[in-house]
Amino acid sequence: MQKKAAFTTTVPVEVILASGYIPLDLNNIFVSAENPSAFVEKAEFSGFAGSSCAWIKGLYSVLASPEFNKDFGVFIAVTEGDCSNAKVLEQIVAMETGIRTFIFNFPYLREIDKMRSEIERFAEFMGTDYKTCAKVWEDLKNLRKKLKIIDETSYLYPGSVTGEENHLFLVSSSDFCGDPAEYEKKADDFIKELEHRKHFADPSRKKIAYLGVPPIVPIHSFLESRHATVIFNEIQREFAMLGESESIEEQYINYTYPYSAAFRFEKAIAEIEKRRPDGIIHYxxxxxxxxLEDIILRQLLKNHGLNIPLLTLEFDKPANKIDARVATRIEAFLETI
Ligand code: SF4
Known part of the structure; x- marks a missing residue:
């Protein structure tokens, strides 16, 4: 049976595919589960503090569940460039489950040679080599171009692609739902459907730029129900690697998520200037x-002379609907834009 390579956040998926493993982004399993709160509770029962991040608890519970981990061949934790919690998570998982683990580090200084070395180190661990990974990277170019079409349609024809549809296509590209060929077919079908939907675009919808990590609650569908559409999914778009690059290592050096908030937000602001949303939600x-990056975002928007209304929303635990208090805040925000 083909084994899975489970990971805590986006890693060079090309390496996993080149090695013959099935990529699996643990975040997607956790957040799309029927009852993600049960994963959080399970982790707390195992000793995780109530005051630690729900995502890390959700990832731990997926990793610790025999229902999921029975076919995990390797667990990849990203420490440099993501979350310090992942450092300890890797140790707990190695100790409790015996799953083979690997720590991937995005080079701290965005140096292309160091990125290449890290990809080579990862490839060696996975039993493959740089050349095979580069071939997979070439093969994925078409699929990434299709994701770009979906993403761009979301702002060029507002409402033709819902914010949630775009969010799901982009966020799932960290592992392509385990099968890039199937994923590409799904993207092809969706692009065909968009040719019809474009005629029904609705420019009267309020256009929202969504910045921040993917949500643990259904913000996108809530906005849709209030006649607003997310036309820019910042981090999800980063996961999909839609920019052009000359090599696999360049692609990952241009990926903003592991790097400084200023680098990340400058790129996001360039998209905001292009897409011209009516409001920004920072999750x-x-x-x-x-x-803390909220402080940097607000300063950079000011530096760029952008006076777009901004609402920062903080969420703790997963829920299948937006609670009344937050719903009122979002509704009040939408009335102001
Ligand atoms: S949301 Fe923050 S604290 Fe939680 S896993 Fe992601 S980086 Fe870590």
Whole structure:
């Protein structure tokens, strides 16, 4: 049976595919589960603090569940460039489950040679080599171009692609739902459907730029129900690697998520200037260091002379609907834009 390579956040998926493993982004399993709160509770029962991030608890519970981990051949934790919690998570998982683990580090200084070395180190661990990974990277170019069409349609024809549809296509590209060929067919079918949908675009919808990590609650569908559409999914778009690059290592050096908030937001602001949303929602996760980045975002928007209304929303635990208090805040925000 083909084994899975499970990971905590986006890693060079080309390496996993080149090695013959099935890529599996643990975040997608956790957040799309029927009852993600049960994963959080399970982790707390195992000793995780109530005041630690729900995502890390969700990932731990997926990794610790025999229902999921029975076919995990390797667990990849990203420490440099993502979350310090992942350092300890890797140790707990190795100790409790015996799954083979690997730590991937995005080079701290965005140096292309160091990125190449890290990809080579990862490839060697996975039993493949750089050349095979580069071939997979070439093969994925077409699929990434199709994801770009979906993403661009979301702002060129507002409402033809819902914010949630775009979010799901982009966020799932960290592992292509385990099968890039199937995923590409799904993208092809969707692009065909968009040819019809474009005629029904609705420019009267309020256009929202969504910045921050993917949400743990259904913000996108809530906005749709209030006649607003997300036309820019910042981090999800980063996961999909839609920019052009000359090599696999360049692609990952241009990926903003592991790097400084200023680097990340400058790229996001360039998209905001192009897509011209009516408002910005900045999602932050409770107990996450990225909350502080809100200060940098607000300053950079000011430096660029962008006076677009901005609402920062903080969420703690997963839920299948937006609670009344937050719903009122979002509705009030939408009335102001
Ligand atoms: S949301 Fe923040 S604290 Fe939670 S896993 Fe992601 S980076 Fe870590």
């Amino acid at each position: 932050v996760q409770s107990f996450c260091h990225r909350q």
